[in-house]
Amino acid sequence: MASIRNVAAPYWAEFIGTLVLTVVGLGVTAQNLTNATTSKTEALNSSLGWGLAVTLGIWTSEHVSGGHINPAVTIARALFSGFPATRVAGYVASQTLGAFAGALLVWANFGAALGDLPSGQGVHPAAHAFITSGSTCAGFVGEATAAFVFVLAVFAITDNASTAKNIAPLAVGLAFTAASLAVSSPLGLAVNPARDLGPRVFAALAYGFDVFAEGSFYFWVPLVAPVVGGAAGAFVYEWLVRRDAEYHALEEGAA
Known part of the structure; x- marks a missing residue:
């Protein structure tokens, strides 16, 4: 039994860390949708809220699973920093299920208020508390750009030589806030395939599969673009920034 728990622990940690991320982040989004007084500060509220959500999610899971809580980070780690490929599918599944469970908890808290939003043709407005949407082309560029910056920052912050390593969860959360403020509209950024897919599946069950x-069919954008941008960011850090720094350190040592 103990060995089973040890094997399962990282996946549970990713599930719970992503659940925490989603409860806090989607909770902020739901409040923005249901509170008319936040319209002028919505972008700032959303970016800060999701940044804090990332920080709390990583703090919850970092010591057990590494605190990926994002398939784009997991895949980038597998490609460029030695994370076992055999764990990728389990991590991604755990993250997506955690995000689904987080969406359920947010709906339990805000469902009544979201249900009161005026609806017309198309998707129910309450669904926007759970999903991202926008122009496919612009959305892909925005998601990929934000993920590039975010994952590059994650690799830099968690590098053993980094002075920010001791405050990594907070620093990573601030990196997400910065990327969000710079690139996204308040409801249009995921940078995390699980953050969109898990809640989108929940929204489909609650409000309709439209x-x-x-x-x-924007749904594929937050699934693909963060992985592409994140892989590019990891490549730039591992093959250009870190290796260049190691080369200069060796040169200085030889001198």
Whole structure:
């Protein structure tokens, strides 16, 4: 039994860490949708809220699983920093299920208020508390750019030589806030395939499967673009920044 718990622990940690991330982040989004007084500060509220959500999610899981809580980070780690490929599918599944469970908890808290939002044709407005949407082309560029910056920062912050390593969860959360403020609209950024897919599946069950057709089938953008941008960011750090720094350190040592 103990060995089973040890094997399962990282996956549970990713599940719970992503659940914490999603409860806090989607909770902020739901409050923005249901509280008319936040309209002028919505972008700032959303970016800060999701940044804190990332920090709390990593703090919850970092010591057990590494605190990926994001398939884009997991895949980048597998490609460029030696994370076992055999664990990728389990991590991604755990993250997506955690995000689904987080969406359920947010709905339990805000479901009544979200249900009161005026609805018309198309997807129910309450679904936007759970999904991202926008122009497919612009959304892909935005997601990939934000993920590039975010994952590059994650690799830099968690590098053993980094002075930020001791405060990594907070620093990574601030990196997400910075990327969000710079790139996204308040409801249009995921940078995390699990953050969109898990809640989107929940929204489909709660409000209708047209959430997958929203925005000309926008759903694939937050699944693919963060992985592409994140891999590029990891490549730039591992093969350009870190190796260049190691080369200069060796040169200085030889001198």
